[in-house]
Amino acid sequence: MTVTTAEALRPVPHVNTVITTPPLLMAIPRQYVHKAAQAEVLLCGWQENGENAFLAPTQWPRSHSFYTPAHDLHDPMLFAESVRQAIPLVSHVGYGAPMDHRQIWDYFRCTVSPEELRRGPTPADCEMQLSCDDVVRRAGRLGGMTLRATMIRHGRRMGVAETRFANQAPAIYRRLRGARCDAARAMAHAVPLPAPLAPDEVGRINPQDVVLAPSGTDRHWQLRVDLAHPVLFDHPVDHIPGMLLLEAARQAAHSTLSPRRSFMTSIDAKFTRFVEFDEPCWIEAERITASTPGHETVRVTAQQGDHTPFTATVTSLVVSP
Structure with a gap:
């Protein structure tokens, strides 16, 4: 049976209802994933898959404008962004949260297999399996949850x-x-935009995509908040987005491991406070012992005023230059 976009995306009345309709293989409307540009929507379907479980077909372009491929591998941050888009989709469609509700990260962690990220001659068609645990409801409304995702x-x-x-x-x-x-x-009231690090120091080509600025101290940078960036700021927000902080952690780890080439394979991040626009945010990095041969781990900390609003542990596969 074919279903329309409206039918497929209406909030479901009971989360334990199993939908037997195949995934809807068309773009999810941008409003459901909190994007302004339809071209930035990575999810292309939706289906319930049992109690508190869903399937979301996903397609990654061969070359994204910001999450660019490296070493002929898809950028692992495409996975992070896919999960980020799944958060509002699950909230609004799966659990009936009104469209004006906000979703706020507590923590985010992911691990990827580089060999499975190899680019092919066509876009990468994937299936994201989602499970929802520890679902909290307040006054009949969604209050929060733990969302787990497996990309196939x-x-x-x-x-x-x-x-x-x-x-x-x-x-x-x-x-x-x-x-x-x-x-x-x-x-x-955002602080003035400082000049970026050299793009190759953080694994980038375009200076606009560099989110770190030199501070004069080794492994210490100012966060660059470029409000004109078409992907990181594709719509107005009242605080610095979580995806910008994840990218800052990835770039800080890349710079710390330079001149060796590195490819992020996992990130474990915690968000304890909002990062504001009107005060500089400083990013620091330090190497820690990695548990996997051939990998290096970097601890990244964000400091704003007297607070540490964000921390992340980034593990990367490294090779000699």
């Missing part, structure tokens, strides 16, 4: 991820954020 490509596991997030109603979010809730006002 060609029948093989390409990556796994886990994240915990809260779902906040507008009134609660306004109390939480106060005057900072106004996205336009918050972005208008």
Whole structure:
């Protein structure tokens, strides 16, 4: 049976209802994944797969404008962004959260298999298997959950991820954020954009894609918040996005391991406070012992004022230059 977009994406009344309709192989409307540009939507389907479980067909382009391939491998951050898009989709469609509710990260961790990220002659068609645990409801509304994701490509596991997030109603979010809730006002008070590091130092080609600026101290950078970036800021927001912080951690690890070539295989990040626009945010990195041969692990910390709002452990596969 063929279903329409509206039918496939309506909030389901009971999460334990099994839908037997095949995944809808068409783009998910951008509003459901909190993107302004339809071209940035990576998810291309939706289906329930049992109690508190869903399937989301996903397609990655052969070459993304920001998450660019390296070593002929897809960027592992495409997996992170796919999971990021699944968070609002599950919230709105799977659990009926109104479209004006906000989802706030507590932690995010993922691991990928580089051999399964090899680029082919066509876009990468994948299937993301989603399971929802520890689901919290408040006054009949979604309050938060732990979301686990497994990405399958060609029948093989390409990556796994886990994240915990809260779902906040507008009134609660306004109390939480106060005057900072106004996205336009918050972005208008952003600190001036500093000059970037050399792109090759952080594994980039385009200077606009560099999210770190030199500070004059080794392994210590200022976070670059380029509000004109078409992917990281494709719509107004009232705080620095989590995906920008994950990218900063990846670039900090790459710089720390330079001049050796590196490819991120896992990241384990915690978000403890919002990172604001109106004060510089500083990124620091230190090497720690890696448990996997051929890999290096870097601990990344964000500092803003007296607070440490974000930390991440990045493990990368490294080879000699």
